[in-house]
Amino acid sequence: MTTVAEQIVTALADLGVRTVWGVVGDALNPVTDAIRRQERIEWIGTRHEEAAAFAASAQAQLTGTIGVCMGTVGPGALHLLNGLYDAKKSHAPVLAICGQVPSAELGADYFQEVDNDAVFRDVAAFRHTVTAASQMPRVLEQAVQIAYAKPGVSVLTLPGDIGSAAVAKDSVVHITRVPAHLTPDDGEITRAVRLLDDAKTVTMLVGAGARDCREALLELADRLAAPMVLTLKAKEGLEDGNVFQIGQSGLIGNPATREAFETADALLMIGTDFPYPEWLPDKTPTVQIDVHADHIGRRTPVDVGIVGDAGLSVTALLKRLRGKQDRTHLERARSDYEDWQNRQHRLTEPDFDHGLVGKVRSRLDNSEAKIRPEALATLVDTHAADDTVFTTDTGMSTVWLARCVTMRGTRRLIGSFNLGSMANALPQALGAAALDRGRPVVAFCGDGGLTMLLGELLTALAHGLPVKLVVFDNGRLGMVKLEQEQGGLPEFGTGLANPDLAAVAAAMGMQAARVTEPEHLEAAVITALAAPGPYLLDVVTNPEEIALPPKTGVDQAWGFAIAKLKEGIVSRGAKS
Template sequence: MTTVAEQIVTALADLGVRTVWGVVGDALNPVTDAIRREERIEWIGTRHEEAAAFAASAQAQLSGTIGVCMGTVGPGSLHLLNGLYDAKKSHAPVLAICGQVPSAELGAEYFQEVDNDAVFRDVAAFRHTVTSASQMPRVLEQAVQTAYATPGVSVLTLPGDIGSAEVAKDSAVHITRVPARLTPDDDEITRAVRLLDDAKTVTMLVGAGARESRASVLQLADRLAAPMVLTLKAKEGLEDDNPFQIGQSGLIGNPATREAFESAGALLMIGTDFPYPDWLPRSTPTVQIDTRAGHIGRRTPVDVGVVGDAGLSIAALLNRVRSKDDRSHLEKARSSYEDWQGHQRRLTDPEFDQSLVGKVRSWLDNTEDKIRPEALATLIDTHAAEDTVFTTDTGMSTVWLARCVTMRGSRRLIGSFNLGSMANALPHALGAAALDRQRQVVAFCGDGGLTMLLGDVLTAVAYDLPVKLIVFDNGRLGMVKLEQEQGGLPEFGTELANPDLAAVATAMGMPAARVTEPEALEAAVQAALASPGPYLLDVVTNPEEIALPPKTSIDQAWGFAIAKMKEGIVSRGAKS
């Protein structure tokens, strides 16, 4: 005989799970004890269950193996929710094992009792409370297979008396993982070819769903003479050495993408559920290719919807679509993109603010001559390894990574790009580092995000996870500040009373440094990346940096100008 807990842990180890994340406690004691005795699995105890769920999500995205996190009765399980929503919206297979009150007390409003099956209904594709050992291993098989098939979240709840209950030792656990490639409908391919052939110019919007089809995506862009707008998640695998890509759209984008959308005779969307319809052309004839039928047409009107695997669909198009001889649409978009990149590079020069143009600009957006965030992000890009795993907090940290870091080599990128949560960069980095302690992991941390889950800096120290935490310390909730200013409002409620974060990290046992001067930045970045273990680099960056999106309306620009005037009046009033 064996126990339910031992059966679960052995099955997970057999599946290739090497790390389980969470906070120990009461109902899950049988499970954590089984982990203690399973040499193939490392237990990493986080300071907050939310961090555990984020870490498991990152591991699932990077490895393809199901990520596992745990939270005990009531509050412990509830704390998992935000990280689990990140996994759901990132399509990451994650199993959450949640504790529950003893089965005899279910429904009696027992101390800390929470109805997990109801709480996790929206986030989990599968959720079940085990009420008898005889339900095993069937429900475990259902939970894991559903997480892989969705892909997404499964929640398995164990009452306190069930984990230690005995089951037959020979109750084998069988998990089926058969990835399917959906073949596109030939009639829809015919319609797509006709629309693309009839269009004088084509612009492509390519997402993460096409990352595994890099060669054929580039071949199709060449055939169509099409500039390629990449979603943020498509940077990984499709950005480097791509003569057709012109960066991102949306708040993190650049003018070239706006121009390429507006001047296109047709839009071809491949493997993307780009969530911002305001940034997409509304009247342009559009073809969308996606494996999920529910994604077709939900962001912008679509003339032809092709439901199918990106690689198979692209191959079908390449067999039939005609080449476009006029390449001026592509050349114009690339020229605009390269001009914008040149402007961005000028901002990274430590001497920029001393130039004539820099002095004029800094009068508006860098009055205290602080380090520009573009300079920090560019130096990280320059000195980070070619196989670095990057994680990034939501907000301005993502803006600087998107604009200044190239996903070359075998670099990977993880972020809360669909949920848009704060505080994800640190725990995502912990998950990545636990997969391979020899691989460089760099987290682009906002000061607001880092301090929200600051306690899990101690997790990096305790388990010697060699994360490099790069803090864009502008004393602001920067994206909110930008949103307020675009609406013509002076910033309010965004300022953060930060401590010396390097000193805090040092007190926690993590080596750290603080940089306030531009001329000291490069040496500090090199030292941080070269350090053998975890390290925090606290860089005091310019909070006034202008990061206007590429599609700024007259109203937004006027609102920004009015906001800056209001801020100046408030600031001068405060000093008088």
């Protein structure tokens, strides 16, 4: 005989799970004890269950193997929610094992009792409370199978008396993963070919769902003479060496993408559920390719919807499309993009603010001559290895990564790109580092995000996770500040009374440094990236940096002007 807990842990090890994340406690003690005795699985105890869920989700996204996290009865399980929602929206296969009160007490409003099946109804594709050992291993098979099939989240709840209950030792867990490639409809391919051939100019919007067909995509862009706008998640695998890509759209984008959208006679969307319809072209004939039928037309009206595997669909188009001889549309978009990149690059030069243009601009957006965040991001890009895993907090950290870091070589990128949570970069970096402690992992941390889960620095130290934490310390919730000013509101409630974050990290026992002067930045970045073990680099950056979106209308520009005027009035009033 064996126990329910031992059966679960053995099955997870057989599936290739190598780490389980969470906080130990009561109902899950049989499971953590089984992990203690299972040589193939490492238990990583976090300081907060939310971090455990983020770390497990990051591992699932990087490997395709199910990530596993745990939270015990009541509050422990509830703390998993935010990280699990991120896993759901990132389509990451994650299994959450949650504790529950003893089965005899279910429904009796027992101490710490929470109805997990109800709480996790929206986030989990599968959720089940095991009420008898005889339900095993069938419910475990269902939980894992459904997490892979969605892919998404499954929640398995174990009452306190179930984990140690006996089951037959020879009961086998059967979990089958069968790859499926959905073939597109031939009639829709024909309609798409007709629309694209008839259009004089085409712009492509490509997402993470098309990353596995890179060569076919490049051939398609060449055939259509089409500039390729990449979603942030598509930077990985599709940015480096791509002579057709022109960066991102949305708040993190650039003017070239706006122009490419607005001047296109047709839009071709492939493998993306880009969530911001206001940034897509209006009334442009559109073809959308996606493996999920419910994504077709969800963000913008679609003339032709192709439900199918991106690679198979692109290959089918290539067999029929005529080539476009006029490449003016592509060449103009690429020229605009390169001009914008050159302007951005000038901001990264250490002496920029001392030149004539810099002195004029700095009076507006860097009056204290602090380190520009573009300079920090560019130096990390320059000196980080080509196999680095990057994670990034939501907000301005993501803006600087999107604009200044290239996903070259075998670099990977993880972030909360669909949920948009704060505090994700640090725990996701921990998850990545635990997969391979010899692979570089760099987290782009906002000061607000880092301090929200600051205790996880201790997790990095306790488990020897050599993450490099680059903190954009601008003393602000920077993206909120931008949103307020864009709407004509004065900045309010965004200020952060930060301590010396490097000193805090050092007090915990972590290697750390603080940088306040531009001339010291490059040496500090090189030192941080080369250091063995975890390292925190606290860089005091310019809080006034202007990161204008690529489509700033008159109303938005006026909003910025009014906001600055109101801020000045408030500031003067405060001093009087």
